[in-house]
Amino acid sequence: MEVAIQTKDLGKRYGSFWALENCDISVPEGSVSALVGPNGAGKSTLLNLLIGLSNASAGESQVLGRVPHQREDFLADIGYLAQEIPLYKSFSTHDHITMGKSLNKRFDEEFIRKRLTDLSIPLDKRVGKLSGGQRAQVALALALAKKPKLLLLDEPVAALDPLARHDFLSSLAQAVADGGLTVVMSSHLLADLERVSDHVIVLASGKTQLCDDIERVLKQHKLLVGPRSNTKELGDGLRVIHETHTAKQSTLLVRVDGKTKVPAAWQKHEPNIEEIILAYMGQGKDLNEGSAK
């Protein structure tokens, strides 16, 4: 499969603070990647680097086979929806379409009019008068109308109610179904992720904790429940990602490499993607605490 995004040791430093460090990710073409991590993990920093809005302090990145740059030839293939849903509130949707048409070489006016009409969004109303869900749909439709090959979304559904969120994600999924589009979407809503994404990137403390195909991630991780014990006895090939202990019981989330046998004393469960992501996010926290000591 072709790769849409590839970074190697990518880093961004603000003063003496590394907002992103040694970031290695690889995003296959046509995938929908969920970018998750605690606040301040470096998600927005990474997205900004990928579209050339800021310059890397270290490492390199290739986006659609090029080095990210704020130049028209690069940006023509990229759609970006920032966190605050940037629209002009006093302009109508129609005005935004006119603007999109004038500002982009490639802009599918027919597509966006049909899309928004199908969603019953009035084109002549001021954007400020639309509901939050409608505004998000307008912004997404504008980003899709330029027919990008890569669409980056920063927390697009955070402020939406559950129905608007479902409709937004459904619109996004339909656009991906039309083909030729790769999506990277940051979000805190883990429950939505397994549905719409097939790839996951977990950042914590400015570092990549996980970047892989979701299905492979699910296969590689097990939740082990057993008598309270020392995790060192588990043997080779099992990497403990997260562990909790009570007086009598230990619960471990482990990464299983290859055909490693899980010791028989342990009850084996299949964790869902949310549990796995949380475990990796917690890993970043542990690292932080370690370095603070």
Place this chain on the structure above:
Amino acid sequence: MIAFRLNTHSGVPPYLQIVQQVKQALQVGILQPGDQLPTVKEVVAHVAINPNTVAKAYRGLETAGIVEGRVGSGTFVKQRPAGPSPELQEALSEDLEGWIAKAREAGLDEESMEALVRATINKMQGER
């Protein structure tokens, strides 16, 4: 036409859930050979799910010989999946009824029964 649902907390990969739902629909007769499955775009519009997931599920069903993709017109059911016939399923279900009655008499509620079945399957898998 069938509609899919998705349980995001089951730990079962979404593509497998679709495969299972098609197989189940065939087993209970909701889907018949010749029926058309919803297009990938129809599915994602309805359940807001990754289209690659749906495509993968359909590919899996095609490899298993259960459905066939016809270029330009969609995905159609070819045959019932290999596995127990409706009659055999009925018989298995009757076996279960006896067990469930016994479990209920012993004071197990629905959740405990499900948990016990799950635990037993896990145990048997561990022994294999």
